[in-house]
Amino acid sequence: MANLRRRDVLPTGEAEMLEALHLRKADFAKGEEIVADGSRPHSSCLLEEGLAARSVVRANGSRQLTALHIGGDFVDLHGLTLREMDHGVVALTACKAVFVRHEEIRTITERAPHLTRLLWLLTTVDAAIQRRMTTLMGRHTPLERLGHLLCEMYVRKEAVGLAQEQQFKLPVSQAVLADLLGLSVVHTNRIVKDLRATGLVSWHQHNVRIHDFPKLARVSGFDAAYLSFRCEPR
Amino acid sequence: MANLRRRDVLPTGEAEMLEALHLRKADFAKGEEIVADGSRPHSSCLLEEGLAARSVVRANGSRQLTALHIGGDFVDLHGLTLREMDHGVVALTACKAVFVRHEEIRTITERAPHLTRLLWLLTTVDAAIQRRMTTLMGRHTPLERLGHLLCEMYVRKEAVGLAQEQQFKLPVSQAVLADLLGLSVVHTNRIVKDLRATGLVSWHQHNVRIHDFPKLARVSGFDAAYLSFRCEPR
DNA sequence: CGAGCTTTTGAAGAACGTCAAGAGTTGTGG
DNA sequence: CCACAACTCTTGACGTTCTTCAAAAGCTCG
DSSP states (O other): OHHHHTTSOOOHHHHHHHHTSOEEEEEEOTTOEEEOTTOOOSEEEEEEESOEEEEEEOTTSOEEEEEEEOTTOBTTTTHHHHOSOSSEEEESSOEEEEEEEHHHHHHHHHHOHHHHHHHHHHHHHHHHHHHHHHHHHHHSOHHHHHHHHHHHHHHHHHHTTSOBTTEEEOOOOHHHHHHHHTOOHHHHHHHHHHHHHHTSEEEETTEEEESOHHHHHHHHTOOGGGGOOOOOOO | OHHHHTTSOOOHHHHHHHHTSOEEEEEEOTTOEEEOTTOOOSEEEEEEESOEEEEEEOTTSOEEEEEEEOTTOBTTTTHHHHOSOSSEEEESSOEEEEEEEHHHHHHHHHHOHHHHHHHHHHHHHHHHHHHHHHHHHHHSOHHHHHHHHHHHHHHHHHHTTSOBTTEEEOOOOHHHHHHHHTOOHHHHHHHHHHHHHHTSEEEETTEEEESOHHHHHHHHTOOGGGGOOOOOOO
């Protein structure tokens, strides 16, 4: 709900509808598949804790992670309309998730138009993030891609209370990072090294600290506008 | 409407609601901006004729086209929820477009839940295409990217009656293609040459003919499932 | 303490971008 | 209908970036 309240006023009636949803809880271990590629789910996954990613695996074994999801993200809400998954969702760390039946979300579309538009918004924000990802892969250097990823993660985590004081956890191996950035593991390692050399971030274990956010944002071409963190009528 | 009917049954009442929308018509010349990056539109653009693209231009002048749109596409429907454009829309050829006021679409969300879900679907399909684009940029060779683009264009054009007999028009220069594929113009030219050399497509002037669609699809890793061209309850 | 994962580094080769120039095509005005 | 300019396509040469292969060092967890 924090993701909604950061973007529009949530009337009590709508908040109550969300509270009243029947949730099926499920835990996942690191590496486990949360939603299978090609499946036809009857419920959508809301991530409560942990880090997950959308994943496409090619026949030759190469993997592309197209998006990163954190606690509070309604991960596969678009499954409601798409019906068939065109990708999988995988747990990058141990995850706690809850599932909401599509039937109940459909009921929201019948009874709560404004709340419907807010849920719709969540999917269009995901799309905006995806669009940004495409430009990153196409026209940004690896260093910019990585810097941009860190900026985005900080802003998104901060919005739901998972980051503060320019610092957050990013518990992923460089192999995972490589699959996100579309690079080889070796090159990813060199880019991480380069980024550290700029002195803009400290990055030990899985703790990232951004020393000069405005400068990192400038260097990476990051501008938070596409995340739609602005409370206004939708 | 063809885009909706290819994906679910459209009851007469809903079709009538769409017919009743007030449309503002506008024509655009090749290269003209249809929607400005960073603007806050109060209406959404439905492309009737021509080819348009979502475009992000960087400070250094490099351009990334993140999506291609053809006649029948509801180009910036997501603007309804996002409010502020995180990219521009540009006419790649002369275009005819109509604009629908957000106010009227919001009325649809108040009165026609199923139609709302279908409009929502259009935006999630766009997102799925965008997701595919990301994997293309990240883990596919330039030849695969180009082949994939041709397969997708054929299937999408065929769905709205703009292609038949494995043949369609793609009236774009190789510079535009380069901005779509995230390559330099020179390299794009070499990839087009390579693709022609495979004998899988003829490509003269702006006419593309795919001689062996299944093989081109196999070579490029194309699978139309992500386009959700399947008529089922949504 | 040892096995397996992760990070790091080096070296060689393939892929891609940039620069440059020539050929072909299209559009426009006279 | 022609001439010219502007754009577009094509090719070569060269340098940079990125991948791949290989191996060593560090870390984590049983």
